[in-house]
Amino acid sequence: AQTVTQSQPEMSVQEAETVTLSCTYDTSENNYYLFWYKQPPSRQMILVIRQEAYKQQNATENRFSVNFQKAAKSFSLKISDSQLGDTAMYFCAFMKHPNTGTASKLTFGTGTRLQVTL
Amino acid sequence: NAGVTQTPKFRILKIGQSMTLQCTQDMNHNYMYWYRQDPGMGLKLIYYSVGAGITDKGEVPNGYNVSRSTTEDFPLRLELAAPSQTSVYFCASSLMMGRSNSPLHFGNGTRLTVT
Numbered sequence: 001a002q003t004v005t006q007s008q009p010e011m012s013v014q015e016a017e018t019v020t021l022s023c024t025y026d027t028s029e030n031n032y033y034l035f036w037y038k039q040p041p042s043r044q045m046i047l048v049i050r051q052e053a054y055k056q057q058n059a060t061e062n063r064f065s066v067n068f069q070k071a072a073k074s075f076s077l078k079i080s081d082s083q084l085g086d087t088a089m090y091f092c093a094f095m096k097h098p099n100t101g102t103a104s105k106l107t108f109g110t111g112t113r114l115q116v117t118l
Numbered sequence: 119n120a121g122v123t124q125t126p127k128f129r130i131l132k133i134g135q136s137m138t139l140q141c142t143q144d145m146n147h148n149y150m151y152w153y154r155q156d157p158g159m160g161l162k163l164i165y166y167s168v169g170a171g172i173t174d175k176g177e178v179p180n181g182y183n184v185s186r187s188t189t190e191d192f193p194l195r196l197e198l199a200a201p202s203q204t205s206v207y208f209c210a211s212s213l214m215m216g217r218s219n220s221p222l223h224f225g226n227g228t229r230l231t232v233t
Contacts, residue, residue: 004160009158035221042226043206043227043229044226044227045161045210047222091160091161105163105166106161108160108162110159111158111160
C-alpha cells in the first residue's frame with residue numbers, strides 16, 4: 001500500500017513571496033503519478049500540477065513548480081509570487097500507473113493549510 | 119459545461135436514517151469515484167466504478183453501497199446512518215486514455231452530518 005505524508009499542517013506566506021510545501025510518499029511501485037490539488041474554502045478540489053514518475057524534468061504550471069526527487073520519494077510544491085487567491089488547503093496525492101481497464105485511484109496526504117497574507 | 123454535479127450540498131440525518139447522495143457527470147467519463155473527507159484529513163476512497171454495471175470497493179466501503187446503471191450517474195447510498203459517517207463526500211470522474219491517464223474531475227462535495 002502507498003502512503004503520502006504532508007508534515008506541515010499549516011503555513012503562512014506574504015503576498016508576492018515564495019513558499020514551498022513538502023510531501024513525501026512511500027511506495028514499491030516504479031511507475032506512478034504525483035499530484036498537487038488545491039482546495040479553497042469553496043471546497044472544490046482543483047488540480048494544480050502533476051508529475052509522471054518516469055519524467056526526470058520537474059513539472060511547472062505558471063507560478064507553480066515541483067521538486068521531484070524520486071530516489072528520496074519527495075515531491076514538494078513551490079508557489080512563486082504568492083497571491084491572496086492561493087489561500088487554500090493543498091493536498092499531495094499519489095497514483096500508481098493504472099493498467100488499461102483499471103481505475104485511477106488516488107491516495108491523499110492530510111493536507112497543508114496555506115494562508116497568504118498582505 | 120456542468121462537469122461533475124453532486125446533490126445535495128448539505129444534509130443532516132438522524133442516526134439510522136438512510137439517504138442517497140447523487141452524482142452525475144456530463145463528460146462521458148468511464149471512471150467514477152466516491153471519496154470522503156473527514157476534518158483535518160485527506161480524501162479516502164469509498165467506492166469506484168470503471169464503467170456502467172461495474173463497481174468495486176475502495177479503502178473505506180463499510181456502511182455504503184453504490185450502483186452504476188448508466189455512464190453518467192453514480193449514486194452513493196447510506197442505509198443506516200451513523201455518526202462516524204459525518205463527513206464531506208466528493209464524487210469524481212476520469213477518462214481512460216489508453217496507457218496514459220487523465221486527472222480526476224471533482225464535484226463540489228456534499229457535507230453530511232449524522233446526529
